[in-house]
Amino acid sequence: MGKSSGLKSYWNRLRFLYKCSPLQKAGKRIEHFFRKMRNKKLHNAPEVVWTVPLSGKFNPQKAIDYAAQLQLNAFLTSSSKLVFDAPDKPVVSIILVLYNRAELTFQCLQSILANVQTPFEVVIYDNGSTDLTNSLLDRLDNVVTIRGEKNVGYVQAVNRAVEASQGTYTLLLNNDTQLTSRAIETGIEDLESDPGIGGVGARLILPNGTLQEAGSMIWSDGSTLGYSRGKHVEFYEAMFMRTVDYCSAAFWLMRRKDFDRFHGFDEGFSPAYYEEVDLASRMNQAGLRQVYDPRIVVLHYEFASSKSSDAAIKLQVAHRSRFVSRNRAYLSQQLGNSPENILQARTPNDKNRRVLFIEDQIPHSELGSGFPRSNLMVHSLVELGYEVTLFVMTNNQEDWNSAYRDLPRNVEIVQGGSCPSLVDFLNERQQHYGSLIISRPHNMEKLNAILAEKPDILSGTKIIYDAEAIFTIREIERLRLSGVDVSKEQKRKMLREELHIVGKADVVLAVSAGEAKLFRDQGKEVHVLSHAHSTVKIIPDVADRKGLLFVGAVHDMRSPNAKSLVWLCEEILPAIENQSGQFPQMTIAGMMLDQTQEYCRSHRCEVLGRVEDLSEVYHSARAFVAPTQFAAGIPLKIIEAAAHGVPVIATSVLTKQLGWSHERELLVADTPAEFANCCLRLQQEDDLWYAIQQEALKAVERDYSSNAILKTLQLVLPGISAENGKSCKISAA
Structure with missing residues (x-):
């Protein structure tokens, strides 16, 4: 096979591989490069490049070798240079130790230039490379380069390179890696968020498009295991942040002062391997945790500087006994090396600190329908130090950034059709x-x-049924409004059937005292867990406000919110127009069906749809209307509106759920005429407006504090207290 046909064959195979893998962006770069090479007829690469076998099983590492060597050759035969910035005070020092493999080093350096925005310096220690590395180093501007006369090994080279660095943060980075966007910036944010974090590691992806590791664990015998190796790059178990035993030094970010505090790598582990296990263990024992962050994505060739992967493994085995002898007390607290222990060993938490939370879908706050309360519960559990797994019952698959947009990043989310069923997951x-x-x-x-x-x-798991609402109450009222007569016996039967489902639960969480009583009558341990919302401290004056506001999600045309909007548009707004002589300014916000949005617009309403942050919307509204005629649970949006200082007009159904009073915390209206009258009163009577606002703010502070949620969860769940349970300051993305 000739050189041109060989290049074409490899180009086609690489294009197919990368189009079908998570490394598609890398594939596009390679494809673009190959096109350029072919167009310019630059087929003068060193002969060694052409000896890569083109038959048999496809080897992605060899394919990457091939493409990288072509790119390096083109660079070195040009007059180009890689020019780095030279900041006076670099925030981060990127430490690279080289021993040959110039083509991979070139790829790594290009990825640094393309993806790092933080002021940085690159410090390179070359261990006496004999390939084109020296030629490459001659083409680098503003890089600190230390050229060793002989190969002193990785451990000593890192220590010397760090000594020559100036950054506040130190990144140990293998030269056979490629950074992706915001990798370093995300790691720095993690370290700055919590002084208890000692090091941050990445989601490492192998050339075949699978995971190398998602953090690593140390067994009691000193052996180690990369978690989720060989799994899909977006395997749900690898997509949440967590504290781990250690992270691979292929990408390991830490504070320079911490590296110095522990005197860097122990040079007894020269030339390489187990040095990062040893340093991480010393940090762990001193109270500095290692954190795996899946948002940091790094492509890793692996074993590039070893003659073979077998040689690298032999080095690991040789240094294991030294590590064990130095850390016997620490290792005695680790689990034994067994497949049955992998799940338990992935985090340092014991069973009582692990909670499985089962919901219909990922509980984003804007969804309404009880999901804001579930969102709050998940946040509260994390604040108390629990390790939370969220199991999503529907097969919908959200993009991971979207999934975590308002949830803590250290919550494991089991979502999508490729995940196990509930019964398989529990098994x-x-x-x-x-x-x-x-x-x-x-x-x-x-x-x-x-x-x-x-x-x-x-067995051994406490089952807690969260009664977000007693839906029978809502359904009976919906049927009544639809003209369906439900007998007392039918009502009792419907209620009995819903209450009966909690038979297997050990504890029930109810949203109100009234609903709690119904469950207690079934002989269950019941606790009230309502909702929490902090009041807004800076609230615009009444003079800066105008118009009415409705906030609510509509996912189903039979839902309470959908019926409320129909009543609002067809009867309440015309009643206001009749009384005042002009149509009111009406704003509607919330995630809703397209047909609902079109319907509201056709009735002269401004429809905002889903709004990420409703603060400005609340601050511009004169009054909040809640014309809900049937409902269950607690009206979260009323609490939210009141917390933002917006006086509320609501039906008696919602008022009863809250336990609030007419002309105290809100105004009550059950007919279009009553709604119109209340709206006009809040428009015209400033004293009434202020009085309602202040009483509602007091009620929110009294009845819906976050402390009440935390205390209830502590009563119900085993394990820890709020004082000692804050395991990780990792918040929503």
Whole structure:
């Protein structure tokens, strides 16, 4: 096979590989480069490049070698240079240790130039390379270069390079890696968020498009394991932040002062391997945690500087006994090397600090329908120090950045059709969770069916049913408004059936005292867990406000919010126009169906749709209207509006759920005429407006504090207290 045909064959194979893998962006760069090479007819690469076998099983590492060597050759035969900035005070020092593999070093340096925005310096220690590395180093501007006369090994080279660096942060980076966007910036944000974090590691992706590791664990015998190796790059178990035993030094970011405090790598581990395990263990024992952050994505060739992967493994084995002898007390607290222990060993938490939370979908606050409360519960659990797994019952797959947009990054989210069913998941994780929280009646029914067939599947796990609402109450009222007469016996039967589903639960969480009583009558331990919302401290004056506001999500035309909007548009707004002589300014916000938005616009309403931050919307509104005629649970949007200082006009159905009073915390209206009258009063009577606002703010502070949520969860869940339980300051993305 000739050189041109060989190049074409490899180009086609690389294009196919990368188009089908998570490394598509890298594939596009390679494809663009190959096109340029072919167009310029630059087929003068060194002969060694052409000896890569083109038949047999496809080897992605060899394909990368091939493409990288072509790029390096083109660079070195040109007059180009790689020019780096030279900041007076670099924030981060990127430490690279080289021994040959100039083509991979070139790729790494290009990725640094393309993706690092923070002021940085590159410090290179070359261990006496014999390939084109020296030629490459001659083409670098503003790089600190230390050229060793002989190969002193990785450990000593890192220590010497760090000594020559000036950055506040130190990044140990292998020369066979490629950074992606914001990798370093994200790691620095992690370190700045919590002084208890000692080091940050990355999600490492191998050339074949699978995970190298998502953090690593240390077993009691001193052996180690990269978590999730060989799994899909977006495997759900690898997509959440967590504290780990150590992270690979292929990408390991830390504070320079911490590297110095622990005297860097122990040179007894020269030339390489186990040095990062040893340093991480010393940090761990001093209270500086290692954190794996999946948002940091790094492509890693792996074993590039070893003659073979076998040689690298032999070095690891040789240094293991030294590590064990130095860390016997620490290792005695680690789990034994067993496949059965992998799940438990991935974090330092014990069973009582692990909670499985089951919901219909990822509980984003803007979804309404009880999801804001679930969102709050997840946040509260994390604040208390619990390790939370969120199991999503629907098969919808959200983009991971979207999934975590308002949830803590250290929550494991099990989502999408490729994930196991609930019964399979519970089978896989038997004895793993101390508590299970499950929300909504239909989900509890599914769990009951599983327990009927497998009664021991949750042995040792406390089952908590979260009664986000008693839906029978809402359904009975909906039927009444639809003209369906429901007899007392039918009502009792419907209510009995819903309450009966909690039979397998150990504890019930209710949203109000009234609903709690209904569950207590079933003989259950019940605690009230309502909602929490802090009041806004700076609230615009009444003179700066105008118009009415409705906030609510509409996912179903039969939902309470959908019916409320119909009543609002067709009866309440015309009643206001009749009384005042002009149509009111009406703003509607919230995630809703397209047909609902079109309907509201056709009735002269301004429709905002989903709004990321409603603060400005609340601050511009004169009054908040809640014309809900049937509902269950607690009206979260009323609490939110009141917390932002907007007086509320609501139906008696919602007022009863809150336990508030007419002309005290809000105004009550049950007919279009009453709504119109209340709206006009709040428009014309400033004293009334201020009085309602202040009483509602007091009620929110009194009834919906975050401390009440935390205390209830502490009563219900085993394990820890708020004082000692804050495991990680990792918040929403």
